[in-house]
Amino acid sequence: MPGKIEHTVVVGGSSGIGLATARKLLGSGMKVTITGRSQDKLTSAWKSLGGAAEKAAFDASKPDEVRHFFGELGPFDHLVLAASGGKGLGPFETLDLSDIAGGVDEKVRPQLSCLQAALPTLNRSGSVTFISAVSAQLSAPGVAGIAAVNGMLLTVVPILAVELKPLRVNVVAPGVIDTPWWDFLAEDQRQAVFSEYAGKTPVGRIGRAEDVAGAIAFLVSNGFMTGQVLTCDGGLRFAA
Numbered sequence: 754m755p756g757k758i759e760h761t762v763v764v765g766g767s768s769g770i771g772l773a774t775a776r777k778l779l780g781s782g783m784k785v786t787i788t789g790r791s792q793d794k795l796t797s798a799w800k801s802l803g804g805a806a807e808k809a810a811f812d813a814s815k816p817d818e819v820r821h822f823f824g825e826l827g828p829f830d831h832l833v834l835a836a837s838g839g840k841g842l843g844p845f846e847t848l849d850l851s852d853i854a855g856g857v858d859e860k861v862r863p864q865l866s867c868l869q870a871a872l873p874t875l876n877r878s879g880s881v882t883f884i885s886a887v888s889a890q891l892s893a894p895g896v897a898g899i900a901a902v903n904g905m906l907l908t909v910v911p912i913l914a915v916e917l918k919p920l921r922v923n924v925v926a927p928g929v930i931d932t933p934w935w936d937f938l939a940e941d942q943r944q945a946v947f948s949e950y951a952g953k954t955p956v957g958r959i960g961r962a963e964d965v966a967g968a969i970a971f972l973v974s975n976g977f978m979t980g981q982v983l984t985c986d987g988g989l990r991f992a993a
């Protein structure tokens with residue numbers, strides 16, 4: 754008898770790492786639902802997946818929309834939390850400390866709020882994978898604020914792995930990855946940052962969304978992995 758087809762929801766699946774993860778999981782035979790705020794982005798992501806995924810638009814920073822989405826969804830097996838945030842970058846001396854609260858509001862609360870709303874229908878034999886960032890593991894100048902935000906996700910994962918057992922709870926910490934996350938920079942600035950980090954990174958390049966998608970797919974599929982931080986950074990953590 755063929756096995757059950759598992760269903761993964763990728764929150765923030767319309768772009769970058771989330772979209773690459775959706776593609777990878779669809780390729781392994783899973784059912785996948787991608788979400789994001791922008792209907793246009795979702796439609797173009799859905800087309801790029803050959804129409805093979807389900808899609809739903811909601812804002813993960815709005816608790817009512819989160820509850821509504823998960824309330825309507827029905828049972829599912831895996832949750833990947835890739836909604837982005839970017840606040841908190843810059844030298845500490847001039848850092849606007851309200852950016853730390855802003856970073857929590859746009860990344861940490863949405864990820865936690867999705868997990869909380871998902872719990873009644875998320876298969877406890879399945880998994881949740883948060884996305885943090887290697888900034889929380891580096892001693893690099895200029896990342897204290899964004900590290901404070903992303904560090905919260907690294908901290909809660911081992912606790913939730915025990916509290917929510919047998920649900921597996923993991924987190925991926927990506928290094929510098931070429932995705933639309935960097936679109937806040939002009940093209941020439943972005944290329945300068947990418948080549949600076951490629952030079953610092955032991956593997957000699959920055960990451961691709963597919964690199965991180967592979968790490969996420971591993972955590973989703975390996976039933977003996979829980980409470981783990983999987984850093985996917987080309988070795989940047991040890992060199993920056």
Ligand SMILES: NC(=O)c1ccc[n+]([C@@H]2O[C@H](COP(=O)([O-])OP(=O)(O)OC[C@H]3O[C@@H](n4cnc5c(N)ncnc54)[C@H](OP(=O)(O)O)[C@@H]3O)[C@@H](O)[C@H]2O)c1
Pocket residue numbers: 764765766767768769770771788789790791792794795811812813814834835836837838839859860863884885886887926927928929930931932933934935
């Ligand atoms: N790229 C990097 O170098 C890097 C490094 C370390 C960590 N990360 C982390 O990796 C994760 C994925 O980032 P990415 O690089 O793939 O960025 P991305 O290409 O900008 O993708 C972000 C995705 O999240 C969705 N999203 C953002 N805010 C949302 C919200 N409030 N509700 C629902 N969906 C939301 C976006 O769609 P809409 O805009 O339409 O909502 C999009 O689908 C983020 O948590 C980011 O912080 C990235």
